[in-house]
Amino acid sequence: MTMHLFPFTPLFIFTLFFITNISIILGQQPYIGLGTTACPRKGDAKSIRGYTCNGETQTCQAYLTFRTQPIYSSVSTISSLLGSNPSQLAEINSVSLNETFETNKMVIVPVNCSCSGNYYQANTTYVFQNTDTYFLVANNTFEGLSTCQALMHENHNPSDIYPGRKLLVPLRCACPTKNQTEKNIKYLLSYLVNWGDSVSLISEKFGVNFKTTLVANSLTLTQATIYPFTTLLVPLFDKPSSSQIQTVSVSPPQQPSPSSSSPSSTDKTSNKTWVYVVIGVLGGVVVLALALVLYGFIFFKKGKKKNNFLANVSESTSYEAKEKPVKKEEEKLLEIIISGIAQSFKVYDFDEIKVATDDFSPSCLIKGNVYRGVINGDLAAIKKTEGDVSKEIQILNKVNHSNVIRLSGLSFNEGHWYLVYEYATNGALNEWIFSNKMNDEKKFLSWIQRIKIALDVAIGVEYLHSFNSNPYIHKDLKCSNILLDNDFKAKVSNLRLARCVQGVENDEEFVATRHIVGTRGCMAPEYLENGIVSTKIDVYAFGVLMLEMITGKEVGFILSKDGGNLFDVLSGIVGKESCDEKLKEFMDSSLEGNYPIELAMFVIEIIDHCLKKDPVDRPEMDEIVPILSRTLNSSLSWEMSVNVPMKHGHSLD
Incomplete structure (x- = not known):
């Protein structure tokens, strides 16, 4: 079907913009x-x-x-x-x-x-x-x-x-x-x-x-x-x-209607020209076209054969549904769709991305497909990815919090998306927690820094759970997805797997899914076994994250050493008389005992509550935030009273 509209020549388009801008003076x-x-x-x-x-x-x-x-x-x-x-x-x-x-x-x-x-x-x-x-x-x-x-x-x-x-x-x-x-x-x-x-x-x-x-x-x-x-x-x-x-x-x-007599209506009426008629027609055509493209895209995806959702489970790495590279004929339309979603983001020309990363030089590679770049004189982290990134962009388009990583721009070229994020100078948290302390002594975090980072993460996740009428659940909270800026302020990143849970306003606290994604060991049992999704799966993952932070050991190592059951990991400490030797074995050896014993026990109890098997027994993130805030204040008082020597010069300002 052919649609005959006005002949949009370059001269016509120039005239259109000239007329609409003629009244815009200083x-x-x-x-x-x-x-x-x-x-x-x-x-x-x-x-x-x-x-x-x-x-x-x-x-x-x-x-x-x-x-x-x-x-x-x-x-x-x-x-x-x-x-x-x-x-x-x-x-x-x-x-x-x-x-x-x-x-x-x-x-x-x-x-x-x-x-x-x-x-x-x-x-x-x-x-x-x-x-x-x-x-x-x-x-x-x-x-x-x-x-x-x-x-x-x-x-x-x-x-x-x-x-x-x-x-x-x-x-x-x-x-x-x-x-x-x-x-x-x-x-x-x-x-x-x-x-x-x-x-x-x-x-x-x-x-x-x-x-x-x-x-x-x-x-x-x-x-x-x-x-x-x-x-x-x-x-x-x-x-x-x-x-x-x-x-x-x-x-x-x-x-406005012609009968309106308010100053606002008068102002609008005076500007009602044929330009708005043309723009209105064009807008309707574009919306209809995009709707047809989206409908076809969704119909195509639904026709794909679904894999067994448990067959995708990996023991130690993140896993998610893989998308095929976008076809050439779909590229421009998808770019228009994403640009419409991300009104607050800058859409970069691909040549700008190449210049920023020195044509993706190995010297600019941070890790995986993430590159360090310089855009307008400022450092940025540029992530190369493919597939549907609209979900992550939609979320980051709404998020506005200092403890959640900020997406500032994006680019598209030959089936690949290039997402431009704020740059976190000190990298991922796992590089500081699991680094070899003997070979890299700079990678050390004090007790105060760990509690402050835990509080930052809790605040960021609590924001995701509460900033919208329906909570956003991260679904893959772990140390490698926590980034640290120049001041060691923690920022929650990688929201590609995040999901907005509908129906919470109707008191439906738990929602079932067959699409299990995340990291083995960090996933709550009710999610891994039955696909039950709620904010409590992030609380469980946060407990695992804190456990790794204070022990200095990855969850996979902890599971293999303690029989594969996190519920039993803390049983030798929680609820029993404090034992300095047992606590010393449990805590990260790089801390060298420089932590308040009573507060360390208290943090272990917080972790224990986060790891409860029944999600109903776990606290909400908005309960954890004030508890960790008080823990940080008590830790600061302890540090001042004992005058703890700072190791490797890394301290909180």
């Missing part, structure tokens, strides 16, 4: 882009420190968005953190003053925005915690509503950081310019960009014309990419409401 404020990732660098390109004081007024009412966290999830805690009036915050979100929100819910925060020097800001304060850095405070605690550059500039002696120090935190806000007020724009909202967001989706959420938002941020149709951890200014004709921040379906911006 923007009101420059969008910050990836400036927040350059914390140590000096300078203030693209208003990294704040939005410029170029409005008609020096002070105004402004609004922020904020996604609730476990600590900051109530009206009182959010208003205290962001320096907002709790009554106003409750009113604009249509809740009571005592309201506590669910985790990761977007709320609107009203603030008083005013000029401070050359920049607008709403001021609040924050007290430094034990493991904080300027980057973590800006991007984790305040989620990108401030930047580390702004924090360092506003606080004297920025290098003098210590627990308990009170910081002045400038939040990113702005007041409308004269051009905006002439168009009846009354407020500016600093919207926190999340994975999967785009300018069009955000504009639609608040009922604002797409081009108006572009202009407000000095963006154009051809340069409209936005990134998580940044703010996008949304121009508003009226105060925002809680109904606008509810989840909306992904669809093109809708045109």
Whole structure:
């Protein structure tokens, strides 16, 4: 069937873009882009420190968005953190003053925005915690509503950081310019960009014309990419409401009815040209085509003969369903599909990947199919893979946490995907736990470092279990999938096997599957034997990971030595009187006894609970996190009291 549309010649396409961009003149404020990732660098390109004081007024009412966290999830805690009036915050979100929100819910925060020097800001304060850095405070605690550059500039002696120090935190806000007020724009909202967001989706959420938002941020149709951890200014004709921040379906911006008389509708109506008609037709054709391709692809895969799910079990390595290389005719369509999923990722030209890795030089090889690369002056880990990577990309497109590895870009060439991740300087955890201490003395982790890493992993996994309405289960949690950055901060990686469990909201805690994937020894018995999937299989794997961390032995070795049953491994220690000799035999010899005996016993008890045969008897990850946090604090106190000498110079900052 042949479809006859408009003749899309190069001249026509150029004319199309020219017409749609003709009204986009100088923007009101420059969008910050990836400036927040350059914390140590000096300078203030693209208003990294704040939005410029170029409005008609020096002070105004402004609004922020904020996604609730476990600590900051109530009206009182959010208003205290962001320096907002709790009554106003409750009113604009249509809740009571005592309201506590669910985790990761977007709320609107009203603030008083005013000029401070050359920049607008709403001021609040924050007290430094034990493991904080300027980057973590800006991007984790305040989620990108401030930047580390702004924090360092506003606080004297920025290098003098210590627990308990009170910081002045400038939040990113702005007041409308004269051009905006002439168009009846009354407020500016600093919207926190999340994975999967785009300018069009955000504009639609608040009922604002797409081009108006572009202009407000000095963006154009051809340069409209936005990134998580940044703010996008949304121009508003009226105060925002809680109904606008509810989840909306992904669809093109809708045109208003001619009868609408609001300023927002007037603004939209004035821009309703034939261009949108053409774009609408094209959008419908593309969506239909992609749907047909996906349907055919799924139908093809379902027709494949399924292997016996237990026949794929390997004793010591990860295993997963293998995908055949993508056919040539499917490559471009799959690339379009993935690009649509990953709106927050950069799609690199393959030549850029080759340059970054020195044409995949052996000197750049990290391990397996992972290469070290340099992109835009920054180190990156580039993983070469094939098959369907859409599941991992979909998850990483939504994930936004410092303890989960970040995917920044991707490329596609001749059936292979090239995924560009943040670079973890200190490599995988297993290289530090199982290294030969005699031949490589640098590969050593102290007791404090091990507990801190365990806490980081627990926080990362707990985030996967709770950031979405249905939990994401990692399914292959192990030491080789935990990466360590320059400060030995742990990051959970390799989410290719991860699965979103549906039905949890209906109290269906366990789901059955016939597709068993993972690593033998790290898999919970109910999953390996019966295909039962729940968050508790990650808890079991976390227990195995902690067991390996404190013993310095791989789970395969432990199983072979102790009769192949992890439930009996700890029976000689747990629940009995502490025996220094027995504990010494159990613990990693490289620690040389430099650990608090009582806390070591306590950690062993945590491991024992994680390894319970019945998943109901295992704790949840959100129970493990505060326990390990207290264990870390107690360990730090112990270290200060005994003045433990650090081995090989590797210590926590």
